[in-house]
Amino acid sequence: MVEEQVSPAAQGADLAAMRALHAVTKRVHASLDLATTLDAVAEGVVEVAGFRVAVVNLRQRDVFEVVSVAGDDDVRAALLGTADSCEQWKRLLEHSQDLSGLRFIDHATEIPPADDIFSWVPEHDPDELPDDPDAWHPHDALFAPLTAPSGQWIGVLSVDLPVHGRRPEPWQLEILSVFADQAAIAIEHARMYSALQQRESEARHAATHDPLTGLANRTLLFELGEELDRRPGAELGVLVVDLDHFKAVNDQYGHAAGDAVLAELADRMQQHVTADDVVARTGGDEFVLVVSGPSVRARADALAQTLRRELTQPIVTRFGEHRVGVSIGLAVRPTPAGVGRLLRQADTAMYADKASRRPCADS
Secondary structure, eight states: OOOOOOOHHHHHHHHHHHHHHHHHHHHHHTOOOHHHHHHHHHHHHHHHSSEEEEEEEEEETTEEEEEEEESOHHHHHHHTTOEEEHHHHHHHHHHOEEETTEEEEOTTSOOOGGGOTTTTSOOOOGGGSOSOTTBOOTTOEEEEEEEOTTSOEEEEEEEEEETTSBSOOHHHHHHHHHHHHHHHHHHHHHHHHHHHHHHHHHHHHHHHBOTTTOOBOHHHHHHHHHHHHTSTTOEEEEEEEEEESHHHHHHHHOHHHHHHHHHHHHHHHHTTSOTTSEEEEOSSSEEEEEEEETTHHHHHHHHHHHHHHHHTSOEEETTEEEOOEEEEEEEEEESSOOHHHHHHHHHHHHHHHHHHTTTTTOO
């Protein structure tokens, strides 16, 4: 039995392909950002597998969306952001044939128009097509379902326009299979990382925000306030707002009505501050606002007057119409002022304001 000899040139080509595949695979796994991962997958296939176009479809609920296209600007413009239903892809699998673990659809296969997701392919002149049965036809399709380790179908990697113009050779199919496996793992890892980041973000938000109003809580108030206090050449102003007669709302209408009133008043406060200001709920019916910048005294005085006017307007909820009063204390100092010190001064001023209007301000 005579062993088949492999030429040095072929060996060199195989080695170069393996080196390129290794480099691209490292790039695929180098980032946990999903968009970066998918772009690396598509670009890697074009670099290594001998196709001019690679497309990654990512499953998003009940559709497969084209999220990355590499190799051809016209194809990218035509496909990026488009989506086809999962049912369409399932039916395409039924029309396809196995090709070394990948899925191939011959151009002669009859596909119902409703399931033809390759309708973007430009029209062609039949007379210009080669007679070679192994030549790649514009309506041939080769793709690999991307399956997560859990078995879930999470995407599709498809290729088109082979460089040599022929149906893929075994080495190309092998490379595509490797990419499909690695891409599925990388996508799953990126998704898990994204989900972890989302959970961490939600946990951070829950730890630093009031669940009823969505405002900053005391922890975030001091964190953001201290950032503002570190700005040189500015002033820092703290307003403490305490509601009057709020207990009567709870007593007469119940805590659900009280919650609705608090949420409405929080919205009103946010409408009268800038993006750099901080609005926090620090207690049951107590709020704190922190403002900064040049000439804060005038702005803080104007804000206090605005809040007295706006917060005492009638509040209509599903429980009825409600009215509350407000007591406001204000403290302003040049930075660094010390948020805690300003808060104590504003709190003292708020109680003085409340005492000056008793018994009207009794809550």
